């Protein structure tokens with residue numbers, strides 16, 4: 001049996017994706033075969049599609065770090081044919097063929113049953129971006145950070161940023177959103193932001209060792225100077241959740257925010273989080289932290305992936321992109 005997949009190949013040093021018919025894998029012990037209904041587009045997928053170093057082990061390869069679908073064969077008695085499931089991260093879309101193909105063959109301990117209240121499409125409108133945003137917010141909530149000051153979110157129109165804005169606002173934090181697209185203020189306000197900060201204005205003044213403590217906490221999805229400045233503006237015992245590097249992989253900081261305000265810089269690695277933490281985050285997203293992402297989610301098919309990848313690499317995506325396979 002054949003299945004359709006968006007396969008990325010290296011041709012003369014260039015990486016190109018196209019839709020190919022591949023052979024269905026044979027079920028191995030400890031694995032399950034999933035008929036993928038939907039995947040989603042994350043920044044990491046765009047890197048995988050464009051051959052960025054350190055993401056995909058070898059090409060030809062089918063990216064897609066997120067998977068939602070139905071089990072067609074299982075070697076694990078915890079799962080049965082017909083179960084609706086989700087899987088995100090680990091080595092999916094890195095060394096295991098991912099959700100941009102109609103079938104995946106994954107270790108069963110990477111897979112979770114679909115939470116109540118979600119279906120394949122709504123789950124993928126969160127995807128890895130959603131559980132990463134939820135993990136960032138959980139650090140802030142678990143530390144008991146005050147709601148009497150706003151929380152800062154960077155990369156606010158992006159996948160992780162937009163979901164973080166929505167969750168924080170839903171649970172009662174005032175959200176200030178840093179964006180390179182200040183013209184999108186209406187969308188950001190609808191997502192739940194109270195104040196929109198133009199990225200260039202945020203970085204206009206030089207970064208000091210300590211600045212006014214305007215924020216209770218922050219979710220930083222971009223890194224670089226924005227993270228460096230954010231650290232100087234978080235009030236006593238606040239948390240800065242750090243998950244991304246689109247603005248830069250390095251930053252400089254003094255020790256003062258840490259030793260004079262006791263702030264915490266919390267790293268987030270959603271891909272390799274334990275399956276128990278992933279379940280907890282999915283349960284939150286399907287219940288008390290659930291959001292209606294309909295207006296900020298675009299649904300596309302395999303033919304439309306190329307242009308969406310270009311957009312995300314240029315920082316021009318807004319919200320989330322779900323990739324839906326045919327029935």
Ligand SMILES: NC(=O)c1ccc[n+]([C@@H]2O[C@H](COP(=O)([O-])OP(=O)(O)OC[C@H]3O[C@@H](n4cnc5c(N)ncnc54)[C@H](OP(=O)(O)O)[C@@H]3O)[C@@H](O)[C@H]2O)c1
Pocket residue numbers: 041042043044128129132154155156157158159160161178179180181199221222226242243244245246247268269270271312313314315316317318319
């Ligand atoms: N650690 C983890 O577990 C984990 C999981 C998922 C994602 N990530 C990382 O988190 C980051 C965001 O991922 P995503 O999927 O949300 O990507 P995305 O949808 O492309 O969002 C990134 C957003 O960052 C902003 N941005 C883009 N270029 C920028 C620049 N040069 N300087 C400052 N801001 C810039 C843009 O928003 P505005 O225009 O609104 O500023 C953009 O929409 C990526 O670095 C990704 O690798 C990490």
